[in-house]
Every structure is written in structure tokens, then in C-alpha cells.
Amino acid sequence: MVTEMDQNVNIDDVDTKMEKKSLIHCTDVNVFYDDKQALFNVDLNINEKEVTSLIGPSGCGKSTFIRCLNRMNDVIETCSFNGSIIINGQDIYDPEIDVVELRAKIGMVFQKPNPFPKSVFDNVAYGPKLHGRFLNKSDMNNKVEDSLIKAGLWDEIKDRLNEPGTALSGGQQQRLCIARAIAVDPEIILMDEPCSALDPIATARIEELIDDLKVNYTIVIVTHSMQQAARVSQRTAFFHLGNLIEVGDTGKIFRSPDNEQTEAYVTGRYG
């Protein structure tokens, strides 16, 4: 008995010391727009509760890849996918999968802040309402407050919940979009260049926020700024011309990448 207990404790210890568990497994991902291939045999594992950044020059397929993770590419008629992406042991491209449920587990933040033209409160409450959660009014209020606190926005706009979300500043709008995404308690948050439309101060706030959020969420971020990738992410994947060139710990990618192309890109020799 005692030995068994010990063994359990040991296993737990080993788990925390071991490399983080990977949550998303992508194998052989190929994406086509009509006849044009945008991604070539991408194999990438994304770890749980850390920030993975996708970098690479424009048109390298990183946005296409991130949009595969919540099947946002489905709405583009000419886009076709093959390969497999397994999240939590489930192939998300399985025809049996309900896209709506999938997207409820995976939040997404876009390049340009896109709050709904509704009040701040309704923006955050939209997701929970859509999925039929927190039907009780006070529960919903708590959820909205909680999400806004997590997005670091509560103190700034707690008196402005009835104002339209579109009336906030750019940085606030983007944090509102993050609050909206986390209000449905997703496991994963995808961010497609979330700071490219923001000024440096708003960008810094979002980066701090990403740092806080990684405790609870798995975050995948596409960014054009290599400094940003270096600052916020634990792992970095470098894409070029639709190929995943190299993936590894951020420190390693930026200091001593294995691949020449990666080195050329992170040192600013091209891209």
C-alpha cells in the first residue's frame, strides 16, 4: 500500500518536471486554395498552457494554419484541407464533429479588433448566451465581470458596460475581444496578429495579458514582430512558403536555430 502511494506521488513529480503535455497534434496538414497549395505536410505539436508563436514572412501560411485549428477555413469555399489535427484525442476534421461545439472550446482573437456593435456587456455575454450558459442574470453578471477582469479591462470600463463596444479605444476593443473569447471558457485561444493594429502601449498591455492568460489557457499566436514572439512565447514555430521549417523553444529558435533559413529570418536578413 505504502509503496503504491509513493509511486503515485513519484509519478506526479515526474509529470511536473517532464516537458509539458502536448494538447494539439497536427500531422501532415495540407491546405489548398483552389489548386494553390498553402501548407505542405505540416507536423506540429502544441503544448498545453503555454504560448506558442507562429512566425514567418507574409504569405508563409501561418494564418492559414491557425485558422485550421478552429476550422475557420471551412467558410472559405475554395479552401480544402487534408491531414489530421487532434485536439484532446479528437480529430477535429472528423465529419461527426460539430463545428459549433469545437469553436466554443477554441476562442479566437483577430488582427483588427472586431467587437460586435452592441454594448460592452452584450459583447462579453454573447458567447455564453449563444451556448446556453449562465441563463441566470446574476450568474451572467458575474461571468461578464470575471471575463473582463481576466482580460484586464474591468477597472477601466466597469462604469461603461452599457456603452457600445465599438466606442472603446483600439487597445480596449482588442481586450474586449479577448474577454469575449474567454467568456465561454475555452481551452485554447488563437490570436491572429492581435497587436498589429495597436500602438506600443496597448501592445504592451496585451502582451502582459497573454502572459497572465497562459496559466489557464493554451495560446497560439501569429505575429509579425519577432520581439513579441521572443517576449511572450515559450515555443516558436517558423513557417516559410507553406512549410514548417523549424519549431522549438523560443530561446533556442532566437539564439541558435538549427536551420539556416530560420537564422536568416530571426536575425533580420530577410522577411
Added chain:
Amino acid sequence: MTDKALTLKRKFAETRFKIYGLASLFLAMVMLVVIISSMTYRSIPAFTNYGINLEIKLANEFIDKDDLDYRGIIRETIFSLDSECDDRKCRRSFSKLFSSGAAYDLRDALEEDESLYEKNFNFYILFSDDADLFYKFGIDKNLPENERRLNDQEILWLEGFQEKGLVEKKFSSNLFTNGDSREPEIAGVLGAVIGSMYTILITLIISFPIGVLAAIYLESFASKNRITDFIEVNINNLAAVPSIVFGLLGLALFINFFGMPRSAPLVGGCVLSLMTLPVIIIATRASLQSVPPSIREAALAMGASEMQVVFQHILPAALPGILTGTIIGLARAFGESAPLLLIGMVAFVVDIPQSVMDPATALPVQVYIWADSPERAFVAKTSAATLVLIFLLIIINLAAVILRKKYELKW
């Protein structure tokens, strides 16, 4: 030097352009003012009527309420004005001065107040259009008698009434409360207004949901292929088809094939729907397209289905544009007369239509009918009906502006 010359040239071009714009705006305003004011000026006579106050003596008479000769009472009353006039020819000429509608007015008055059956009371009898025009504009007595609408004797009578101070000018409520009539002094636009309302209501009921749903389907759900391209081209072509063609189609399809009633607002509404549908579809698609795609992505990423995205986000954002397009389409249908002529809504309808199946005419058609009538008094009536039409159109367009302002979203 050349830089300076270029700057001057550019500034001059800008000023010139501004002046062109102002000039055309000014011209448009002047035209509008001229049209409205000339219309108003010409319609003034239509808003008043001359009549005569006479005592109707019903006291001490035996009255059978169910079989009362109203016309006889009126005749008896008016002949009391000139007791010398007792031969048939004179009497006919004399009674021609008074409106044939007076008997109906009397009946209405008696039905409204039953106590009148037992007493003598003053009653306002309308003059006929010829007598009315005599008081309004006078008459050229130098013309030979047979070329005038009134002969010498009739003019003498009318002048006599005026000298005795019996003549009274009143606001012509008939214009707004009656249906059409052959007698200008009792003809009104109410029947046509109600007919137009019914027609537009049917048009709205048919074309708004079909048009909006078709546009949503084409815009958000239909896959892009040859069939949808073909449909799109056809819709755009339909918007350019002359309205009279829709009238012919309505005649052939709704009346001859489906056997729907002639002259009914139901058929008019169906025909105008065909005409309005492409307008609504095009306006709706344009306003759906103008909703930023980022909203659609945001909602999809939150886990909304395609339908939820459309009905919760895109449609509300596009609503002001859709409503404006719809109302502009309806306003066009409201002012349309050509297709209605073909399906028989040009009929002479005295009764005010009670339902969409009753024979009716529409306001623009009423304008056409009156403009075509020989009686001179209809000239003013035509202008008055046109004014009513313009007034209603202004209200409809105002509604469009208000609705747009109300539902407009701030981005």
C-alpha cells in the same frame, strides 16, 4: 512660377466645380418649388365649395323614415327660392344649379341626428360645379349664350342669391371623405387613397419577406456557380423592365390564368410586388455586403452557426439599408400607374373599398382619371389629388429616413 500657376489652376478648377454643384442644386430646388407652388396654386379652388343655407321644413309633415324622398325635399326647398319658376323647363334649369349630392348629404344628416325629422332646420346645400365656378371665377357674359355653361337666366338667379347674402363658402371636406364621382363638387380622393394603401400593403406583405429572404440566401448561403450567376443577371434585368410589362404579365397571369378579380388591390399589389421585388433584392444585397466581414468572422469564431450569424449580426447591421431600399421601392410602386391601368384599376369606383378584393383605383390613377375628365372643376381637383399624392410620398420617405436613423449602428 509654374508651380504657382499650377496651384492657381487647381484652385480655380476646385472653385469652378463647387459652383457647378451649387448651381445644379439651386436649379433642382427652383424646379421643385415651381412644381409644388404651381400645383398648390392651381389646387386652391378645389379646397373650397360654395353653397347655400336654406331652411328645410320637416315639422308638421308626416314622415315615413324608411321611404323618404330626400331628393323631393331638397327640390321643394330650393324651389321656394323662386316661386315664379313653375314650368318644367325652368325647374330643370334651376335645379341644375345645385349639387345632386345634396339629397345624400341630407340623408346622412338625418341619419346622424334623428331629432331633425320633426323640426325645421337650416341645411347647407352645395352648388353644382358650374355654379361654384361662377362664384369662384365669374363668367364671360359677352360670349353667346349657347357657348356658356350657364345661360342668362341662371346667371341672374346666381347673382340674386349673392345679393340676398345666401351664398356661403365652406371648406370642401368632400375632397377628403368621398370616393370618386362624376360631379366634381362631391368627388373625393379617399377611395383612391384607401385603394392605394391596400395595394401597397399587399405589395409590402409579398415583396418584403420574399425579397429579403432571397437576398439573404443569395448573399450568404447560395454557392457561387452558373445558376446563381444566371439568377443574379436576371434579377438585375428585371429591375430595368418597364412597369407596363409587369401590368401585361399581371393581366395574363393573375386575372386570366388564376382568375383573380379585376380592378382589385389584391391583383394590383401582386403586380407591383413583381416590380418591387428586384429593387428590394438589390438593395438588401448591397446592404448585406456593406456589413464588415470581421463581424461575421467574430461571430463564427464564437461558435455561432451560419444562420445565427446572419440573423443575429448581419441582418441587424444591414437593417437600415434594407428598410431604406424597401421603402424607396414601395414609394416607386405607390406612384406607379401604368401597370394598374392594365389590370383594370382605372375603373370609375364610387364606393370606398372595404377589402383588398373590392374594386378600387389608386391615387396616381385617380389623378389620371380626373385629368382626363371634361368638367372644368376637375382641373383644380387634379392638382389637389397630385398634392395629396406628393404629401403621402413625402410621409413615406420621411418614414424611411426616421427608420434608418433609428436602426443605424455606430461602428
